[in-house]
Amino acid sequence: MGRSVEGKKRIKLGAAGIEAVANEYAKANNVKYPAKWDEDESAGRQWYRTFRLIYRNRISLIKPEVTSLDRMAHFNKPNIEMFFKKLAEIYSKHPLQPQNVWNPDETDSLIVHKPVRVIGDIKAKQTGTVTSKERGINVSMIACVSAVGTFVPPAIIFPHVHYKEHMINNAPPGTIGMATWSYAEPFVKYL
Secondary structure (H helix, E strand, O other), rough: OOOOOOOOOOOOOOOHHHHHHHHHHHHHHHOOOHHHHHHHHHOOOOHHHHHHHHHHOOOEEEEEEEHHHHHHOOOOHHHHHHHHHHHHHHHHHOOOOHHHOOOEEEEEEEOOOOOOOOEOOOOOOEEEEOOOOOOEEEEEEEEEEEOOOOEEEEEEEEEEOOOOHHHHHHOOOEEEEEEOOOHHHHHHHHH
């Protein structure tokens, strides 16, 4: 089980970032370092490889999980508390059974953005990075699962004017494929 990191600010750096921070740290603390570090303003790849080797049991190079800035801004304690309060109100008015509780969700896969791997604690289950939803082209998927695990086949929405059936090859059986620039129309069609 990983250590609690509550209250700790995490700084996510790739290899180049770690090398630059090591260079700044050495300068700030009057640590002896090679002259090449001043030229490159970086500790260099050899230092980085040695650093990774020394701390191989504590750190790892991790590919961050992408989270949109919008989702990050709205996922906070007051919003979660309000959600569960409203959910309790619905359950008190309507005695729903688990098979009648459905969770539809929409997710985007960015075609262009690919996060770089960053240094992280080897015990960390995951790490994340924030991305702007506006960059790149999105392929969206709508999925719906009940509280007992029953699911409706997904819908995949492509940002093209003309949809071709081969675009959903190897998708789960029953998948609906669509191509549109509007996001309201696919949700209605999926429901």
